[in-house]
Amino acid sequence: MKEVYYLRCRECGKKFANTPQSFCEECFSPLEVSYDYEALGKIARRETLAHRAFNMWRYSELLPLPEGFKPSHDIGGTPLVKSKQFGPSLGVKNLYFKNDAVCFPTLSFKDRVVATALVAARRFGFKTVGCSSTGNLANAVAAQGAQQGFDTTVFIPADLEPAKVLNTAVYGAKIVRINGNYDHVNRLCTQIADRFQWGLVNVNLRPYYAEGSKTHGYEIAEQLGWELPDNVVVPMAGGSLIGKIAKAFCELAHLGWVEPKQVKFFGAQATGCSPIADGVKRNLARFQPQKPNTIARSLAIGNPADGPFALRLIRESGGWAEDVSDPEIIDSIKLLAQTEGIFAETAGGVTTGVAAKLIQQRRIRTDETTVVCITGNGLKTTDAIAADFPATQAIAPKLEAFEALVAQQLEEGVRANR
């Protein structure tokens, strides 16, 4: 059977066969995977999903996978959690958290993109895979690379959080630490992909990699009972995820799996690295790159490759973008944990904080359905909040000691309330 997907230039529309190539030979703009939707409409049926496990592969027909592909890991299929406290406290009845903090196997949405990228790596015959990463992607490439027998090398900024480095090293991946920020790492990887025959998931395999993100969007629609939300709040680093959720929603509407709807897309960034949000707020034709300085390391991309597309999508959808400071990120991580029982990494603090801001600004209406995307787990960025939780006093294993402690805490509580 003829393949229903191919590469297409996002700017000039030129079509290319499936190859490990990420930019157009004509205009040097990024390529993305496109589909023959008419053919897809004949083979992809919503009803067949009922017999499939709830993970990202249930949408196989809508992903760039070779015929007869058999997945080796149950990736994705994360919860959509209806907010019980956070949303209602802001007057929003229908607010949901799409919780990729518990994505399998490495606790971030990057497991989804690496899954489709490694299928492409195998198909194109690469023995070595790798990535430039702010941490989560390196974790995901290392874990799935190990499981699938690839030789794995990842490139990271030298000063990345220790937990994220350890969570890559444990899988046996080679780690190359670069003295510089993520944008420096990225530039080097672009040159490495130019020189070496390696499958760098977010460089030469980028079109296939990015498609994995769509499953985050498919799941949202399915979990809402095959309905699209009114608003989505998405964290932005390279600016790819927000566009892929939009693409997922468009495809579902096109296939007739959901009613079409004008979903508003809201982008979330940290103030210390907010080139796209800044571009939206100042209505710039082109965003200005920034030098990142924020605790939200997974979003610290000052020169986002998909920034131009994110900027356009946010404007055209009627959405907006906002940013929150580092102290606001920490407060939001705590708020999310203490109201919803979800421990998100710093990027989750960003989306949560931005969602609250947008609701307060009335840019997100309280009578609408809103989904806030949580893309990574708090256990990876404990450094960011550790100082807020000093060790508590230890007591002797005696009832009197505990009674004394209760009395002491009661007194402290009374004093604090005065």
Next chain:
Amino acid sequence: MAVTIEIPTAFRRFTDGEPKVSSGAATVSEALNDLTARFPALSRHVRDEQGQIRQFLNVYLNDEDIRFLSGEGSTLKDGDKLLLVPSIAGG
């Protein structure tokens, strides 16, 4: 005085396979004009219809993105390296 312009593989089919091009230009703008005058087929890949450097092409002077310097007006000195890199990675 000479600066070196490093050409990414994807551009080399327009530069007769040359990986590096030397230029005597005094600014980034002049260097790019010099490059595209020598290899006219490259011109529309470097600049868009409005004459701006294409949105998905990053230009680095030594190690710095020219947008953090004076953009195309950034001045060049002997031995400087200009690097053209497609903006493709991320995430």
